Amino acid sequence: GENVEQHPSTLSVQEGDSAVIKCTYSDSASNYFPWYKQELGKRPQLIIDIRSNVGEKKDQRIAVTLNKTAKHFSLHITETQPEDSAVYFCAAMGNQGGKLIFGQGTELSVKP
Amino acid sequence: GAVVSQHPSWVICKSGTSVKIECRSLDFQATTMFWYRQFPKQSLMLMATSNEGSKATYEQGVEKDKFLINHASLTLSTLTVTSAHPEDSSFYICSAPPGFGGLDEQFFGPGTRLTVL
Numbered sequence: 001g002e003n004v005e006q007h008p009s010t011l012s013v014q015e016g017d018s019a020v021i022k023c024t025y026s027d028s029a030s031n032y033f034p035w036y037k038q039e040l041g042k043r044p045q046l047i048i049d050i051r052s053n054v055g056e057k058k059d060q061r062i063a064v065t066l067n068k069t070a071k072h073f074s075l076h077i078t079e080t081q082p083e084d085s086a087v088y089f090c091a092a093m094g095n096q097g098g099k100l101i102f103g104q105g106t107e108l109s110v111k112p
Numbered sequence: 113g114a115v116v117s118q119h120p121s122w123v124i125c126k127s128g129t130s131v132k133i134e135c136r137s138l139d140f141q142a143t144t145m146f147w148y149r150q151f152p153k154q155s156l157m158l159m160a161t162s163n164e165g166s167k168a169t170y171e172q173g174v175e176k177d178k179f180l181i182n183h184a185s186l187t188l189s190t191l192t193v194t195s196a197h198p199e200d201s202s203f204y205i206c207s208a209p210p211g212f213g214g215l216d217e218q219f220f221g222p223g224t225r226l227t228v229l
Contacts, residue, residue, distance in 0.1 A: 001172075031216075034218075041203075042222070042223070089155060089156065093216055097161060098144060098218065100146070100158065100207070100218060101158065102156045103155065105155050
């Protein structure tokens, strides 16, 4: 089955700096890669996603890149703000009926 | 956007009792729903796929006789934790793909915090 590895597990940046989180997946059939932000005790919130027919997608300060050959995708947050502090999860979905497999999570801390 | 609700939002029970958690799609029909479990400071782990009108599909290592799933209608899936023990204490989250717009996107319920004493 699919396996998703996420790094780093913790990331601390200064306000205004960029943050990059990386994920790799194992199943070459996976074709949908969402990123979620989760605050303590809350549900995951979709912040951006990318499908396998696209190499890059950007939404304001957030961008995601996908390298299908290498089977890895990355989240880029620019001009970080304290309110970006949260746990971020990557995930991958293959062609097995919509199952999402999550990475281990990255705890992002943005220091003012 | 699509809305998924869960009930209860939190529950405390005694060891050995059973607890039922409901997941509802409020403004769309969901033939498939997913159940996840999340321990503190860990990731979401897929437990099972709930299929309307048929048996659930469980992930490897998840006991189907302990985590009973029923998907009796197109808007409701229930997860029953039978004979709960302290190690079952966790955050349980359901999700459902609405099937319109972005077909892949899933909408998550707010989660249920289960504490077994």
